[in-house]
Amino acid sequence: MNNRVLVVVDDAFEMSTLVAALRLHEIDVIGEAKSENVAINLLRRLQPDVILLDMNIVGISAVKIAVNMRKVNQNIGIVILNSCSDLRLMGESNDDVPVGAKILIKKSIVDFTVLCTAITESKISAVEKHKVVWIDGNASFxxxxxxxxxxxxxxxxxxxxxxxxxxxxxxxxxxxxxxxxxxxxxxxxxxxxxxxxxxxxxxxxxxxxxxxxxxxxxxxxx
Incomplete structure (x- = not known):
C-alpha cells in the first residue's frame, strides 16, 4: 500500500508542480499545507504516513516543524527538501533533525524516483530510528x-x-x-x-x- 503523504510548502507554484509530479508517480498526496498550524491540524485529522517539507518556508524553521510533527506522531516519516547541503548555513543544527528523516537536495529531483524512494523509505526509517540521511545523488566532483x-x-x-x-x-x-x-x-x-x-x-x-x-x-x- 502506498504511503499517504502530507505536503508542506508555502510557495503556491512549487506546491502545485510538486503535488502534480508526485501524483503522476502514483504517490498518494492526501493533504497540502502552507503553514505549520495548518500542517499540524491536517496531521491530526488525516493521519498521513509521511510529511514532505520544504526547508525554505518563510518565517519558520522546517526543522522545528518536523520536530513538532514528531511530537504528534513519533513514527511519522519525514522528508525535507533543501537547496543547501549544510544546515548550519541556515542557522539550523544537523543534530536537531528528527531521527530517520531524509534530507533531499532539490537538484537531485532531476530524477523524480529519488524523491519517491525517499518517501517510501522514510516511514520505515522513522519506525526503526535510523540515522538522518542526506541524499544528493547528482552532486558533481x-x-x-x-x-x-x-x-x-x-x-x-x-x-x-x-x-x-x-x-x-x-x-x-x-x-x-x-x-x-x-x-x-x-x-x-x-x-x-x-x-x-x-x-x-x-x-x-x-x-x-x-x-x-x-x-x-x-x-x-x-
Missing part, C-alpha cells in the same frame, strides 16, 4: 569538493559566515556572540582560509564570502 571544504568549518565559523551574509558588521557579530571585534576578524580570516577564498583587489573579502555563501545555499543573492 566540484560540488563534492565544496561539501568537503564546508565540513571543515567549525560551528562557530559557520555561524559567523551566516551572520556576515546577513549583513552584520564585525561589531554587531561580536555583540551577538559576546566576543571582541578582533575575535570576529580572526574567525572570518580563518573561514576564508578554510574555503580557499583568495584576496581580490577588486572585491572586498566579506563580499567574496557572501557571494560564496549564497552560491552554496543554492539561493540568489539580492
Amino acid at each position: 566540484q560540488e563534492q569538493g565544496v561539501l568537503a571544504l564546508m565540513a571543515h568549518l567549525t560551528n562557530t565559523q559557520a555561524e559567523v559566515l551566516r551572520l556576515v551574509a546577513d549583513g552584520m558588521t564585525n561589531a554587531q557579530i561580536g555583540r551577538t556572540r559576546y566576543v571582541s571585534e578582533k575575535s570576529v576578524e580572526q574567525v572570518i580570516s580563518r573561514v576564508a582560509q578554510e574555503l580557499n577564498v583568495q584576496p581580490d583587489g577588486n572585491m572586498n573579502m566579506r563580499v567574496q564570502l557572501v557571494g560564496e555563501y549564497f552560491r552554496w545555499l543554492g539561493a540568489p543573492h539580492h
